[in-house]
Amino acid sequence: MRTKWLTVFAxxxxxxxxxxxxxxxxxxxxxxxxxPTTSGTPTASSTKSSDPTPDPPSAERVPASVTGVWPxxxxxxxxxxxxxxxxxxxxxxxxxxxxxxxxxxxxNAAACDAVRFVFEQRYSRLSIxxxxxxxxxxxxxxxxxxxxxxxxxxxxxxxxxxxNPDNVSARDALGLVLLRGAGTSHGHxxxxxxxxxxxxxxxxxxxxxxxxxxNPTWSKVAISVDRSTGQPRIAAKLTAKASxxxxxxxxxxxxxxxxxxxxxYYLRHDGGTRWSINEWTVTTNILDFAPLSVKQPATP
Numbered sequence: 677m678r679t680k681w682l683t684v685f686a687x688x689x690x691x692x693x694x695x696x697x698x699x700x701x702x703x704x705x706x707x708x709x710x711x712p713t714t715s716g717t718p719t720a721s722s723t724k725s726s727d728p729t730p731d732p733p734s735a736e737r738v739p740a741s742v743t744g745v746w747p748x749x750x751x752x753x754x755x756x757x758x759x760x761x762x763x764x765x766x767x768x769x770x771x772x773x774x775x776x777x778x779x780x781x782x783x784n785a786a787a788c789d790a791v792r793f794v795f796e797q798r799y800s801r802l803s804i805x806x807x808x809x810x811x812x813x814x815x816x817x818x819x820x821x822x823x824x825x826x827x828x829x830x831x832x833x834x835x836x837x838x839x840n841p842d843n844v845s846a847r848d849a850l851g852l853v854l855l856r857g858a859g860t861s862h863g864h865x866x867x868x869x870x871x872x873x874x875x876x877x878x879x880x881x882x883x884x885x886x887x888x889x890x891n892p893t894w895s896k897v898a899i900s901v902d903r904s905t906g907q908p909r910i911a912a913k914l915t916a917k918a919s920x921x922x923x924x925x926x927x928x929x930x931x932x933x934x935x936x937x938x939x940x941y942y943l944r945h946d947g948g949t950r951w952s953i954n955e956w957t958v959t960t961n962i963l964d965f966a967p968l969s970v971k972q973p974a975t976p
Contacts, residue, residue, distance in 0.1 A: 735872055763784070794916050803920065836849075912940065941955075
């Protein structure tokens with residue numbers, strides 16, 4: 677398998693807080709990303725309500741309003757149980773050559789698989805900062821990859837990261853958003869600019885029973901045919917964004933941190949509408965903090 681890696685490091689929230697950036701299968705060549713900026717200031721409301729008074733915001737746990745499968749999901753995407761059907765909300769562009777080669781249905785499926793990988797593997801519960809990891813924690817990524825990529829490339833990368841999770845290059849090679857909180861504040865993991873992740877430091881207990889990522893958005897998927905390897909592949913290029921709830925102790929307020937992705941996924945055709953991800957180039961940027969708000973789904 678021909679490797680063509682390019683790793684761009686996401687950036688620094690503060691001098692000690694990083695977000696992992698992962699790029700295809702190549703040697704890392706990182707650059708510093710954007711620092712988050714504070715945006716939005718909540719205003720007090722004098723409107724009285726007969727509803728019970730909600731619990732005051734707390735850094736111990738994400739508020740109960742942030743539950744379910746991908747809160748803020750576009751209305752065109754559907755949820756059955758705990759599974760999202762992303763495909764109805766996925767739109768493609770520039771796909772003429774790929775459709776003539778693979779067929780329209782297969783090309784649409786490839787674009788859907790690229791979007792699904794972003795929001796089901798790249799943005800995941802594994803993003804919450806922790807001190808150590810297990811190899812088995814990354815098993816959910818492997819079925820989306822081609823067999824050779826999974827066994828010959830990705831599994832060794834996982835082993836290298838698990839052995840040394842503070843190694844930035846090893847972290848970047850995984851293609852996932854792995855939030856890295858170095859330092860604590862009042863027993864919680866620092867998220868930068870005075871914010872903290874919910875719950876006890878370096879644990880996921882503050883997100884128990886709550887959504888980790890909210891408000892997923894993405895662009896049209898630009899489709900092209902990649903012929904750089906022996907077997908033609910589809911290159912699916914898109915941008916995406918999602919936010920993770922964090923707490924603002926200074927304002928005693930629930931906030932969220934937006935994390936953006938620019939990606940090109942190279943997919944191999946496994947027949948019919950079946951595809952597997954063979955390689956990628958991904959850039960992650962930290963955008964900004966804002967008061968926590970779950971988007972209302974737009975009419976499809």
